[in-house]
Each structure stands twice: as C-alpha cells, then as structure tokens.
Amino acid sequence: MKKKKLIIVTLLLFVVLTGVFIFTSNSPGPGDLPENSAIKEEIESTLGGVKIDEIVDRQQVGDDHAFFPFITDDGQRGMSVWKVENRKWTIGASDNGGEPSLWKIDPQDPETFYIIYHLDPDDDVDKIDFYMKRERNYHVTGEHQSYVPQIMAKEEVDVSGGYGAQPAPKIWKELQNQLNTLAQPDNNGANGLFSSSHPNPHLQMLYVPYDDEGEFSRLEQTLGNQSFTNGEQMDLIIWMDPLELEEEQIQ
Amino acid sequence: MVFDFNWSWNLPEIILQIISYVLIISLLLIIYKKQSEKPHIGKAVLAAMVGIFSFSFNFQFQGYSVSLAILPLGVGVLYFFIKRRNEERWRVYRRYAWLGFLANYVFLLTGLLTPLVFNLMYDKSDPATYLAQTDDAAVHLTHESADQRNLHNERLETELENAQVKEFDSMRWHRQIEDQEEKERFPYILSGFESKSGSDLNAVTFVEKDGKGLLIQTAEDQLYVRTEQSVLKEGE
Numbered sequence: 141m142k143k144k145k146l147i148i149v150t151l152l153l154f155v156v157l158t159g160v161f162i163f164t165s166n167s168p169g170p171g172d173l174p175e176n177s178a179i180k181e182e183i184e185s186t187l188g189g190v191k192i193d194e195i196v197d198r199q200q201v202g203d204d205h206a207f208f209p210f211i212t213d214d215g216q217r218g219m220s221v222w223k224v225e226n227r228k229w230t231i232g233a234s235d236n237g238g239e240p241s242l243w244k245i246d247p248q249d250p251e252t253f254y255i256i257y258h259l260d261p262d263d264d265v266d267k268i269d270f271y272m273k274r275e276r277n278y279h280v281t282g283e284h285q286s287y288v289p290q291i292m293a294k295e296e297v298d299v300s301g302g303y304g305a306q307p308a309p310k311i312w313k314e315l316q317n318q319l320n321t322l323a324q325p326d327n328n329g330a331n332g333l334f335s336s337s338h339p340n341p342h343l344q345m346l347y348v349p350y351d352d353e354g355e356f357s358r359l360e361q362t363l364g365n366q367s368f369t370n371g372e373q374m375d376l377i378i379w380m381d382p383l384e385l386e387e388e389q390i391q
Numbered sequence: 392m393v394f395d396f397n398w399s400w401n402l403p404e405i406i407l408q409i410i411s412y413v414l415i416i417s418l419l420l421i422i423y424k425k426q427s428e429k430p431h432i433g434k435a436v437l438a439a440m441v442g443i444f445s446f447s448f449n450f451q452f453q454g455y456s457v458s459l460a461i462l463p464l465g466v467g468v469l470y471f472f473i474k475r476r477n478e479e480r481w482r483v484y485r486r487y488a489w490l491g492f493l494a495n496y497v498f499l500l501t502g503l504l505t506p507l508v509f510n511l512m513y514d515k516s517d518p519a520t521y522l523a524q525t526d527d528a529a530v531h532l533t534h535e536s537a538d539q540r541n542l543h544n545e546r547l548e549t550e551l552e553n554a555q556v557k558e559f560d561s562m563r564w565h566r567q568i569e570d571q572e573e574k575e576r577f578p579y580i581l582s583g584f585e586s587k588s589g590s591d592l593n594a595v596t597f598v599e600k601d602g603k604g605l606l607i608q609t610a611e612d613q614l615y616v617r618t619e620q621s622v623l624k625e626g627e
Contacts, residue, residue: 276565276568276569276575277565278561278562278565279561280561285558285559285560286561286608286612287559287561287564287565287576287577287606289533289534289576289577289578289597290534290568291533292533292536292575293531293534293535310531311533314531314580314582315533318580318582319595322593322594322595322608322609322610385535388534388535388575389536389571389574390534390535
C-alpha cells in the first residue's frame, strides 16, 4: 500500500516538473518591440504633461532591453529605456531630456552598462569626450604610505548622429571590475554583500562636448526637467569644465 | 536577480578545512569502534551534527571570521530529549553530541591557523605573489596626460624577478602634480595578470609614466616597485 502511494506521488511530481520545464522553455518570448503608439502612450502617462510628437528610433539592446529616443510636441529631445518583465515589454525609465547618461542594466555588472544620449540639434554638438574620473589622493599613517593615482580615462564618441545607445567604454569596465575586486573583502565576510551595493563611490562619469569646429561647447537645449523610473537605472553623466583638462595637463 | 557564486580558491583555507573534517570524522569512527553497544551510524552522525549547534562568539582574526563556542546548545537539546525518555540511550549518544560541540574548537583552531599557514605559503610583501602570471597582461591608458603605450610582456616578466620594493613619499608625489610641476605619475593600469594560484589575492597595478615603476595596490597595502628597464614598448 505504502509503495503504491510512493509511486503515484513520484509520478505526479515528474509530470508536474516536466510540465513546468516545457512551459518555461517553450513559452513564447516577449516578441517584437511594442508599437510606437503604445510606447508613446506609456511614456506620456509616466511623464506628466509631456506630449510626444515622434519616436525617433527603436533600438533593441541585447535580448530583453530597448532604447527609444523621442521628440516631444515642443521639440524637446528625450529618451526612454524598456525591459522585458514577465515576458512582456515594460517601460524601464524615461526622461524628457537627452543629456548623456550611463544606463546600468545590471548595476552590479559593468558589462551591461551603456552610454545613452539624445542631443538637441540646436546645441550643435558633434563630438563628446567622456571621462571616468577618480580624484588623486595620498595617505600617510605612521610608516605606511599610499598614493592614489588620479584616473582620467577618456572615450571619444562621435555624436553627430544625434542619439545613441552604445556599450560603455572597455576601459571603464576594466576599471570598475578591477576596483570592485579590492572593494570586496577577500574572505566571505559579512560585508561582502553590502560593499558590492556601493561599487566605487569615488568614480565619477563626466563629459566634455565639442562643436563641429572642435571648440568646447555646452548642452543647453538638451537638458530635461522630468524623469521617471520603473527600476531601470540611468545615471546622469556630469558636464566637466574644460578648465579642468588644462589643470590636469591634458591636451 | 543573478546569484554570483564567487568561487575563491584560498588553498590554505581549503587544506585546513579538509584536515579538520578528516580529524572530526576519524574521531567519530574511533568512538564508534570502541563502543560495545553501538547506535545506528547515521543516528550517531546526526547526534554529532546537532551537537555542533552552539551559542558562540564571532570575531575576525586577520581577515578570517572565526567563532568561539560558549554554550553547547545542541548537546543540551539532545540531553533533554534523549535522557528524559531513556537514560541508557543517552549514554550511547552522549559522546557523539559532545564530539559535535568539540568540532567547534577544531574549526576555531584551523581558523586561527589559516593566516599563519597562508603566510608560510605566500609572501604578501613580494610583488611576484600578485603578478605571478603575466603572459596575457596588457596596459591601458587611465590618464590622458600620457600617450597610449603597449606592454613589453617578456621584459615585465624578467624585470619582476629582480625587482626592488622601494620606499616612496606619497605626499611629495601628490604635491608635485597638484603644483603642475609634473604630470600624473601613474597614467597606466595593468590588466590580465593573475596572482599566485591558490592565494585568492587581488591587486590593482598602476604603471609609472616612464615604464619603470609599478604601484601595486592590494587589499591591505601598497607596494612600489622600481625596475631597471621600462616595461613599456617604445612608441604606440
């Protein structure tokens, strides 16, 4: 009697497990990107008062993320990022400005970071130099000395196309990965988890824009004033005063 | 949510852990053999495992977390449940429960020994410990005041063999650059190298602008190494 029960239970379990397996592996994916009208509606409903004139482009990023630069009714450049959630395309974040940002799909993994921007043509910016910066420092405690070299790692990006979503520079990923290994304790200490949620607080992301003649420029029309997030992280990259380049004897 | 199983191959730690498990299992088998009235072996193991459970005081010893067991809670629970019902049976299981509690001290001892064994196996003040494998190493420009250069892998390897760890004056370096007497001293970072296998050590290494200096930042310390020849190739 007992044996019979056991066999039935095992069989049932087997059927359920295979069912779950088939369901998850064969279930239809998120499918094509949503229609422009649906994207429009969703962005408008999350950015109060913003009316969208046009979705400029639809760029899929990896398997389950997408980037949509848009123009509002009053000519403002904005951008929206989407993700697949529960096998459906869902809005991740949007901004009615297009100032360069670092989109961190998985904040723990620099390999998933993208630079995104959507520039207003009136700003007349053709090229942007992006910098990853860490301040120079030194420490002396008794006999113990340490020197922290300044980091000013540059990536030149041609932005004459007006908008884009491109993988973060390799050198940024390298730096973030390397500095992360030191930020976490070697041995499975309790603060291992904690410290990884604050990766490299000292690394800053900066940008210097140039016009078509290679002169320093500013992004003025591109700036937005409203943003919304549904879990996706878009870190604003900050404008750097070109004077700083001179001070650091760069150029 | 991605779970990151961070495998670390801290060889001294693994060796000592294996030793402590072997020790505990052998003790258990010795007790078992000597007993005239034997319990089921599975139940004996279970009693030992419950016996490990204790009220303990956790602390850090040279970067390793160790715990000092104070109250044998597991032994107490077993005593309560077994002896209350059957005094004879408690006599059979008693030793296994206490062996479990004893295991805490075996782990404590190996935990305290780990940093000592580690220091016997690896020299933390030797640059070669951190830069043991440099075949796939490369340099990257991290400061725009210098020019992109390439790494001279063979030379790095030979130079590391007789490299000298030097004292340095970090305040002077800092001031020279802030006063614009000099450009950033360490404008390159090294990638793709590995520390001695089994050491589980990490380091971030900056390369000096003349190619003859390495600044190795470890978890606790910073080593400055000067080499005879530049480890950077001439030109682009």
